[in-house]
Amino acid sequence: MSDPYIIWAMRRTGGTTLAALLSSLSEHPNVEHEPFNQGRVFGAVTAAWREGRNRRRLRADIAAALEKRPVIKHCYEIMPPELNRTLMEVATELGYRHIVLDRRAESDRILSLELARITGAWGGKDAKRIYGRIAAGEQELAPVEVGSAVAHLHECRRHREALERLLAASRQTPFVVYFEDIYSDPAQGRQRVGRLLAFLGIDPAEHPDYEARLTDALLNRGQNSARILSSVPNISEARTALAEAAAKSPPLFEPS
Numbered sequence: 263m264s265d266p267y268i269i270w271a272m273r274r275t276g277g278t279t280l281a282a283l284l285s286s287l288s289e290h291p292n293v294e295h296e297p298f299n300q301g302r303v304f305g306a307v308t309a310a311w312r313e314g315r316n317r318r319r320l321r322a323d324i325a326a327a328l329e330k331r332p333v334i335k336h337c338y339e340i341m342p343p344e345l346n347r348t349l350m351e352v353a354t355e356l357g358y359r360h361i362v363l364d365r366r367a368e369s370d371r372i373l374s375l376e377l378a379r380i381t382g383a384w385g386g387k388d389a390k391r392i393y394g395r396i397a398a399g400e401q402e403l404a405p406v407e408v409g410s411a412v413a414h415l416h417e418c419r420r421h422r423e424a425l426e427r428l429l430a431a432s433r434q435t436p437f438v439v440y441f442e443d444i445y446s447d448p449a450q451g452r453q454r455v456g457r458l459l460a461f462l463g464i465d466p467a468e469h470p471d472y473e474a475r476l477t478d479a480l481l482n483r484g485q486n487s488a489r490i491l492s493s494v495p496n497i498s499e500a501r502t503a504l505a506e507a508a509a510k511s512p513p514l515f516e517p518s
Contacts, residue, residue, distance in 0.1 A: 264463035266290045266331040268353055270425055271363040272339050272418060274374040276441045278385075280363060281335035283455070283479040287464050287472070291332040298327075298341060298349075311345055320345065324352045331356060339421040350428045359462055360434050362425070365441040366513050369504035372415050373491060376406045380494070393490050403493050406500040412507045422514045437461045438515040444480070451480045457518065 267284070271277035278295055285292040297304040307323040310316070324345075338346050353360070365371040380403050381396070383389040395401040429436055437458055444451040455476060459466055466472040491497055 264288055264290070265357060265359045266353075267333055267359045267361055267462055268349070269335040269361045269363050270338050270436070271335060272365070272371065272421070273337050274371045274378070275363050275365045276445055277335050277337070277363050279479050280439075280444065281333075283475060284458075284462070284464075285333050286475060287459065287466070287469055288333050288462070291330050293332045293334065295335045296337050297332075297334060298336065298345065308341065308345060311342060315344075317344065317348070320348050321352065324348050328352055328356055328358075331358070338425055339418055343424060346425070347428055350432050350434075354432045354434060360429065360436040361458065361461075362429075362436045362438045362515050363441070364422070364438070364513065364515060367442065368415060368418070368508040368511065368513075369501065371441075372411050372418075372504055372508075373406070373497075373500065375414075376411050376500070377491060377494065380404050380406070381490070396490050396493050403490075403495065405496040406494055408496065408500050408503050411500060412503050415504060415507050415511065419511045419514070426514060436515075437518045440513070440517055443517060448477075448480045452476060455479075461518070 266288075269277055269281055269284070271281075281295055293303050296302060298308045299305055300308065304323075304327045307320070307327055310323060311320045336346075336349065350360075378384050381389075381392050383392040392401070396403065439454055439458060443454050456466070469475070494500065
């Protein structure tokens with residue numbers, strides 16, 4: 263039997279595609295992505311913590327959420343630090359493996375996130391509909407709030423450092439994978455996913471359509487937001503400011 267896992271991801275790192283692939287290959291229960299977000303299956307756990315700040319209840323609620331050991335994709339940078347800490351502890355006690363998914367091109371990730379905020383296109387269906395209107399000149403985009411975007415980039419660095427401390431405190435060595443290592447080069451992506459499956463104890467040979475699933479994930483997913491960025495009025499200013507900030511904040515995790 264393979265191990266249950268949590269994908270510790272930041273938004274716009276390709277986590278939805280990777281999580282969908284892995285969950286289709288795992289025998290463990292599947293829940294919706296980012297289940298501790300507001301309005302999702304475990305959203306009440308987060309709401310209860312924010313309302314009462316009761317650590318004992320938080321631990322009990324997370325233990326109940328993980329009782330059947332579902333596989334989880336978790337965007338940790340938008341969650342309360344205490345929830346992340348407790349999730350790490352409880353999951354580790356239950357035998358979960360930890361995957362850290364990140365993106366080397368941090369300025370590109372932040373721009374993708376800013377584009378989602380500007381357009382409201384957070385998922386593939388929304389992107390297809392909204393991006394089409396933008397490309398046709400039927401919808402104009404607001405400028406990026408450059409100062410806020412740069413501040414968020416620095417804030418995300420602090421979140422990464424906090425996750426690194428949580429992993430060290432739990433004595434966990436995660437499987438670290440970067441967006442570019444999966445999606446930029448299909449051949450390298452196949453090797454990286456294969457190593458990740460071995461880390462989780464998943465045997466691709468048990469899935470006759472594995473190659474088709476993997477090819478679909480590597481080649482036919484994503485929103486291709488880069489094609490719309492040129493429509494952002496101050497895109498050059500935003501790129502320059504974010505590139506300068508990202509240069510001072512190199513990738514934190516060593517790839518597995």
